[in-house]
Amino acid sequence: MNTHVGNEYEDFEKLLADKFYSELTANELKLINRFVTSPQEYEDLRLSGLKMKKWFAENPVLNKSDESLLKLKRALRQQQPAVNFSLRKVWIGYAMIAMLFGFGGWWLGKSEPSIPVTRVEKVLMHDTVYLTTKPDTVFRERIIYKDRPIILTTNNHQPEIQNTRGVSMKEKEDLDKLLVSGLD
DSSP states (O other), X not given: OOHXXXXXXXXXXXXXXXXXXXXXXXXXXXXXXXXXXXXXXHHHHHHHHHHHHHHHHHSOOOOSXXXXXXXXXXHHHHHSOOOOOOHHHHHHHHHHHHXXXXXXXXXXXXXXXXXOOOOEEEEEEEEEEEETTEEEEEEEEEEEEOOOOOOOOOOOOOOOOOOSSOOOHHHHHHHHHHHHHOOO
């Protein structure tokens, strides 16, 4: 609560205990109107406060020892154990969390990308071209990509069916002609 409002409320309580509504000055009425809406409400509050003071004066609370208070405190402690937070433990916890996030960020930042990088080189190739009778040297630029693609192959060879019948001499002669001459 604001201290200004707290001071006004204390002044309001003093006026309730000391004065009737008809005895209030203009400044006191302004203060009273912040807390109550009608003269009747002010008088009802004033009378109830006086009755409470009278009742407590007639019926004093005797508390020769604080045994009942101690019993009540013990019962509350048994139901809810006290939580002991020290400022040092809290700061250590914050520091540990900050270190965890810092390490995680460093680790994620240092990891290398898993995308393969292709290296491109320019290479000058020497090639000899013969124009009519005189040789001439021509230089061509070519781009060579130097990455090593991984090619996965599987060998699905069908078992070859062996020809149980051999090749006759005539077929062998015909095959030799084809290999040597390239003609029928």
